[in-house]
Amino acid sequence: MKYLVTSGAVLRFTDGSHVELKPGVHSFEKRVTEHWAFNAHAQAITEDELKQSQGSEDLTLKVSGLETTITGLQQQLDEKAATIDDQLKQIEEKDSTITGLQQQLGELTEKLTTQEAGNAKKQPSANK
Known part of the structure; x- marks a missing residue:
């Protein structure tokens, strides 16, 4: 599943590891999506939403x-x-x-x- 990260963050885990969240559309391991702070920075998106997001990114690049x-x-x-x-x-x-x-x-x-x-x-x- 794909997730839309809206704000950057670093999620730290009890084993000492960490994962950096960067704005954009990404896939994550289950342990990352179950982190208590994950939902504050990212949300699951459907394929249709992903296509719209990619179309929007394409338009943003074209405009730029x-x-x-x-x-x-x-x-x-x-x-x-x-x-x-x-x-x-x-x-x-x-x-x-x-x-x-x-x-x-x-x-x-x-x-x-x-x-x-x-x-x-x-x-x-x-x-x-």
């Missing part, structure tokens, strides 16, 4: 695994968000640089056009 996965994914998400923020800042800086260079290009083009127009007026005539 999923929580670990979620934590890892959340950490990855935070890292990716930080990377995206950094890249957005770089884009803003580069946009600013491009705007500044476009202004400089416009100014230089204007100066060149003005200078070329001035040079065209100053050219001496070849027919003198």
